[in-house]
Amino acid sequence: MPVAVITGASRGLGAALAHALDRRGWDLVVDARDADALTTAIGSSSARAVPGDVVDPAHRRALADTAGALGGADLLVNNASTLGASPMPSLAELTPEVLSDTLLTNVVAPHALTRLLLPQLLAQRGTVLNITSDAAVEPYEGWGAYGASKAALDQLTRILAAEQPDLRVYAVDPGDMRTSMHQDAFPGEDISDRPEPATVVPHLLALVEGTLPSGRYRAADVAVEVTS
Numbered sequence: 001m002p003v004a005v006i007t008g009a010s011r012g013l014g015a016a017l018a019h020a021l022d023r024r025g026w027d028l029v030v031d032a033r034d035a036d037a038l039t040t041a042i043g044s045s046s047a048r049a050v051p052g053d054v055v056d057p058a059h060r061r062a063l064a065d066t067a068g069a070l071g072g073a074d075l076l077v078n079n080a081s082t083l084g085a086s087p088m089p090s091l092a093e094l095t096p097e098v099l100s101d102t103l104l105t106n107v108v109a110p111h112a113l114t115r116l117l118l119p120q121l122l123a124q125r126g127t128v129l130n131i132t133s134d135a136a137v138e139p140y141e142g143w144g145a146y147g148a149s150k151a152a153l154d155q156l157t158r159i160l161a162a163e164q165p166d167l168r169v170y171a172v173d174p175g176d177m178r179t180s181m182h183q184d185a186f187p188g189e190d191i192s193d194r195p196e197p198a199t200v201v202p203h204l205l206a207l208v209e210g211t212l213p214s215g216r217y218r219a220a221d222v223a224v225e226v227t228s
């Protein structure tokens with residue numbers, strides 16, 4: 001069975017993708033900081049829950065070791081992410097500490113986890129899926145820390161793709177989704193018109209199971225094969 005490591009799988013997009021891959025027979029290694037929420041999210045599936053913070057090197061090692069014991073990761077999804085602060089501050093108000101924490105979670109941790117899993121991914125000729133955002137390319141006011149972190153993640157994605165032609169390496173912008181993170185970005189606002197994260201999953205599956213070349217994609221632009 002193919003093996004996937006998905007960070008941030010206790011809710012939102014990570015949980016929706018984990019459920020879909022579980023239904024397709026993948027072996028999953030999943031994390032989140034809140035162990036109870038993670039256990040509840042994986043429910044009766046056979047996913048291995050490894051609670052922890054992606055910023056913690058020992059936790060990342062535990063993720064890699066768990067995937068290795070299952071035969072090695074075919075897929076790494078760097079999905080766990082932080083906005084930095086809510087409400088989101090202007091650059092004039094952004095503290096070095098919040099910027100630094102945002103870069104640690106959204107850039108340094110995905111790179112470090114990818115680096116740890118690289119031998120496994122190369123052995124399987126696997127796939128890396130980095131979840132990015134339109135904030136990586138659009139100058140939204142207040143999105144400085146998060147936007148800069150996702151822009152850096154995009155560039156890590158492109159460079160890893162150039163350095164590792166035997167892997168498929170994607171950055172995927174899922175678009176707006178009705179999740180905790182999105183609510184934190186728009187505190188007090190009604191976000192009920194945003195699509196559920198499950199609507200994005202078929203596009204992610206099309207990337208994972210398809211043959212598109214490495215690169216940056218908007219999920220909505222990845223065609224989904226409709227079977228009747």
Ligand SMILES: NC(=O)c1ccc[n+]([C@@H]2O[C@H](COP(=O)([O-])OP(=O)(O)OC[C@H]3O[C@@H](n4cnc5c(N)ncnc54)[C@H](OP(=O)(O)O)[C@@H]3O)[C@@H](O)[C@H]2O)c1
Binds near residue numbers: 133
């Ligand atoms: N929602 C949107 O509109 C939107 C738009 C564009 C891009 N994105 C991207 O889509 C991805 C998923 O976002 P989402 O909206 O689904 O977020 P979400 O609902 O807030 O879920 C985030 C998940 O990541 C986990 N997590 C956060 N920080 C972590 C850490 N340091 N270590 C381990 N796990 C951590 C959370 O659990 P714990 O808190 O328990 O750790 C949770 O399981 C992110 O990369 C986000 O930047 C979202």
